[in-house]
Amino acid sequence: MDIKTLCLGILSLGDATGYEIKKMVAEGSFSFFSEASYGSIYPALGKLMAEGFVTCRAMAQEKRPDKKVYSLTELGREALTQSLRKNPDPDKNRSEFLAAILFCESVAPERVDDLIEDRIHEHEQKITALEGLLAGDMTPGSIFVVEYGVATQKAALEFLLKNQNKFSGQSPKGAGANLREVPTTAAE
Amino acid sequence: MDIKTLCLGILSLGDATGYEIKKMVAEGSFSFFSEASYGSIYPALGKLMAEGFVTCRAMAQEKRPDKKVYSLTELGREALTQSLRKNPDPDKNRSEFLAAILFCESVAPERVDDLIEDRIHEHEQKITALEGLLAGDMTPGSIFVVEYGVATQKAALEFLLKNQNKFSGQSPKGAGANLREVPTTAAE
DNA sequence: CACTATATATATCGTATTGATACTATTGGA
DNA sequence: TCCAATAGTATCAATACGATATATATAGTG
Numbered sequence: 534m535d536i537k538t539l540c541l542g543i544l545s546l547g548d549a550t551g552y553e554i555k556k557m558v559a560e561g562s563f564s565f566f567s568e569a570s571y572g573s574i575y576p577a578l579g580k581l582m583a584e585g586f587v588t589c590r591a592m593a594q595e596k597r598p599d600k601k602v603y604s605l606t607e608l609g610r611e612a613l614t615q616s617l618r619k620n621p622d623p624d625k626n627r628s629e630f631l632a633a634i635l636f637c638e639s640v641a642p643e644r645v646d647d648l649i650e651d652r653i654h655e656h657e658q659k660i661t662a663l664e665g666l667l668a669g670d671m672t673p674g675s676i677f678v679v680e681y682g683v684a685t686q687k688a689a690l691e692f693l694l695k696n697q698n699k700f701s702g703q704s705p706k707g708a709g710a711n712l713r714e715v716p717t718t719a720a721e
Numbered sequence: 722m723d724i725k726t727l728c729l730g731i732l733s734l735g736d737a738t739g740y741e742i743k744k745m746v747a748e749g750s751f752s753f754f755s756e757a758s759y760g761s762i763y764p765a766l767g768k769l770m771a772e773g774f775v776t777c778r779a780m781a782q783e784k785r786p787d788k789k790v791y792s793l794t795e796l797g798r799e800a801l802t803q804s805l806r807k808n809p810d811p812d813k814n815r816s817e818f819l820a821a822i823l824f825c826e827s828v829a830p831e832r833v834d835d836l837i838e839d840r841i842h843e844h845e846q847k848i849t850a851l852e853g854l855l856a857g858d859m860t861p862g863s864i865f866v867v868e869y870g871v872a873t874q875k876a877a878l879e880f881l882l883k884n885q886n887k888f889s890g891q892s893p894k895g896a897g898a899n900l901r902e903v904p905t906t907a908a909e
Numbered sequence: 910c911a912c913t914a915t916a917t918a919t920a921t922c923g924t925a926t927t928g929a930t931a932c933t934a935t936t937g938g939a
Numbered sequence: 940t941c942c943a944a945t946a947g948t949a950t951c952a953a954t955a956c957g958a959t960a961t962a963t964a965t966a967g968t969g
């Protein structure tokens with residue numbers, strides 16, 4: 534999803550400034566499935582203005598720089614509806630962790646255990662954070678999205694807990710320090 | 722993970738051409754957690770050459786453009802090991818589907834059911850595809866990665882099957898066709 | 910009181926990445 | 940025979956990212 538559409542969508546939920554959009558994407562329900570930086574948000578808002586999809590009223594504040602509040606126009610609402618009509622592109626998941634698992638195997642197998650151990654804690658934290666979001670007043674949509682996130686995170690966590698032993702003691706080539714108590718995992 | 726490290730990692734599993742690297746990232750076990758285009762792979766290989774991390778031997782083929790096979794050097798292997806030493810960055814998940822759920826709510830709520838229905842089929846296909854990968858000869862690492870993928874995909878699928886009714890019949894503004902049998906989900 | 914960090918708020922800049930495409934040649938199917 | 944797909948290289952414009960600059964105010968700390 535390009536940033537223009539993302540901004541359009543966020544503005545469909547209510548007026549916002551560029552700063553607020555950035556915050557929503559970095560925290561809140563959006564953080565689980567999107568990301569955008571100022572360097573893409575501000576140009577996107579500029580283009581949306583030029584296309585007539587959003588308007589901007591500058592709210593002069595004393596002792597603060599002007600706040601530029603963007604609002605969706607009727608034209609913008611139609612453009613968003615149109616975008617939502619076509620099927621969403623498949624998800625893009627990027628995981629340095631999974632890459633590291635694959636690469637460590639050939640280059641530093643003794644590191645895999647730590648990697649998984651750390652990851653388990655990260656999943657636990659992520660789950661706590663997501664469940665914390667469910668406290669505020671949320672729409673059915675954002676509850677759905679957050680719970681979707683919780684479900685997948687929990688599945689990942691359980692997978693790691695079940696399978697972390699599958700690696701231990703395997704091909705201990707040279708390291709030596711990594712075969713503390715070889716577990717009797719199902720031979721194979 | 723930047724593309725240079727990704728290339729280094731893939732080459733640690735065996736020699737490859739730029740074309741082959743692209744294929745591995747687009748299909749195979751890598752497709753689940755990484756992505757890269759020619760426009761980033763070729764420049765990355767060029768830089769890795771300049772840094773002495775990879776070598777390249779051109780294999781002249783008749784009736785085809787030269788095949789440039791890249792190999793990891795010992796220096797490159799050390800650089801990769803070094804990169805793997807630091808903790809992997811958190812995953813980045815981008816989902817147009819989840820965004821669409823949120824945005825549809827305010828702009829086209831009658832579309833949500835279709836969105837979920839389609840998504841269920843996509844998850845089923847993805848699971849089949851991932852499980853298909855498990856047939857070939859795989860290292861423990863790639864089995865782990867693929868099964869991690871299967872686990873999360875299945876969790877997502879189950880979540881959607883369980884919760885797809887949570888949306889039906891809610892704020893049926895104008896559509897009318899979407900309130901077939903309102904389920905008695907736990908009132909709340 | 911000064912110092913530091915964090916929050917509010919806008920915006921730009923260099924670089925990395927994407928997505929599309931060009932070029933050339935072979936294979937396989939309609 | 941013609942079209943699409945596969946194999947292989949590579950580049951380019953548009954976009955996105957990540958870091959940073961610019962200001963001001965507040966909150967905490969030594």
